[in-house]
Amino acid sequence: MRNATVSRDGGRWYISFCVEDAVAEAAPNGKRPVGADRGVAVAVATSDGGLYDRVFASPGETARLKRLQQRLSRSLCVHGRNRRSKRRDVVRARLGRLHARIRSRRADFAAQTAVRLVRDHGLVAVEDLRVRNMTVSASGTADRPGRNVRAKAGLNRAILDKGWGGLLLALEHAARYHGATVVKVNPAFTSQTCNACGHVARESRESQAVFRCVACGHEAHADVNAAKNILAAGLAVTGRGDLAAGRSVKRQPPERLAACTRLSHGNPHL
Template sequence: MILTWTYLIRPTRAQHRLLEAALERERQLYNAALEERIGAWRKAGKSITKFDQMKSLTAIRSDDPLGPGAGPVTMGRWTLAELDKAMQSFFARVKKGGTAGFPRFRSYARWRTFGLAEWRGIRITGDRLSLKGFDRPIRINMHRPLPLDAVPKRASLTRKGRRWFLNIAIETGAVIETHSGTGGAVGIDAGVESLATLSDGIKFLNAQPGRRNAAAMTRAQRALARCRRGSRRRLKARARLARLNERVANARATHLHKVTAVAARFYSTIVVENLALRNMVRSAKGSVEKPGANVKAKSGLNRSIHDTGMGKLIQLLTYKAERSGGRLIKVNARYTSQDCSGCGARVPKTLSVRTHSCTACGLVLDRDWNAARNVLARGLAKASEGV
């Protein structure tokens, strides 16, 4: 498995400046490489590949040792690879017929990460990080050791506000912590009222960090809107808003990690719904000719769905189930809340109805619990078919 482990680093003031310089250097390389691709296509109809630009990088590093040549060669390769991924994603969207979204030049505010495409030019010794181009090692907060069989593949450094983080992509064995197997198979219904309802009746509540910090976020956004662009006051207001956003994201991620860790540890087979989240959070505004209905209610529902982090929940379950030696199955989510888990009869109900009452067999239980039982049944059927 390829996993990413993140650590807080504690650079000195001088090292802060070196990190900022490396970040700016790679941002300029990214923009120059994008400009080269655009110019080559407009002037000669020629497509420049990642490998063409990596060949040119060698000459550029020799001509400008204080620019792209100041850092390890793998640093520039990482930047060019990021641009290539952005271009490939653009072509994939064009092929699908969706909104294309051509890659744009990165401003200072939109470039927060630089990295190394290979584990070269970087070394970790104890709680010190040695990086080529730095006068001395950077202190790193090794709050947990890497797995014994971990093979570092690449790394990146990310600036979040005033802090810097090291992200290490490691290759490790699939089974890191084995599940107890006491729970067997379980179906999980992800929702807004409860983050996850299990087929055995257990519920995990939503942390709702966005709702709890909504008032502070609104004040910070209004303060930012009142500031004059380019002023120091605006920079401070933007940093204050960024810290609030980071606090909300960290609280949500911590809660999701705790919930998914419990599920992966105690259940050998996990069945979840294959949710089309993009459709679920689609705006109800409509158009001028055909305005939508219940726009305000749908907008609130969309905020609640984003606040729960359903997509992140399934993403974490996917790799944690594999890491613990278990299995994750995705099933069609259609009618899981409407069908009766006791007899299979369809019982239509609106979203506001939170209790499932079957008129055919008389089964009465919580709506989400009924859905989780249906999810489990579909997963076991799918597993028995060998799909």
């Protein structure tokens, strides 16, 4: 055992041990690759058409969260920020337990989805997203107030609710035991590029669910179309011999490029 950490979450105490598991990474499983797009309408969409999502808080729990947060805010106004009260402590404890329950569901969803992806595929391509930077508040300052603050706050909540960062950690952890590789690719234009013809246009993304290419008319689920572009980018990265988000200057052989292109379109003979 290397170290132990004691923590408290939702009124419960936990102890976690950091140990060397002495387990070598599994040999490559040789299974087909897949691209995974993390979204806000659907948590995960894959290039083979799979859609994975879960509601982490029921409507009743969402309403309860709102009521408890309002009660906590009122208690702060009455008692002041530096004064403690039993009523305020009770509200905070209830909020903590409810948030802990939601976090547990989110972690469970991430773990199950990650295992499903790495167990059935030899390579999982995902976007190299900077989630912390993407969820920075747009409120700005008193001198330079932000724009579209309410809409940005709603987007931030949706991103954090879907657990994008937790899913990536779960994928990288599970891949060691199932012989899979996780490849992070440049996310630029993956949602605006037509997987059929390669045309890039912002107007093609009609909504969170619909992609209709303005050039060739190809229509698909928007997140699935993005996942196919992510897969193609991941195969291009591995074809150059590096597994990083940055693109290598090396060019892959024409035969390998053609094979990657056919594989990204689901050729069952490869």
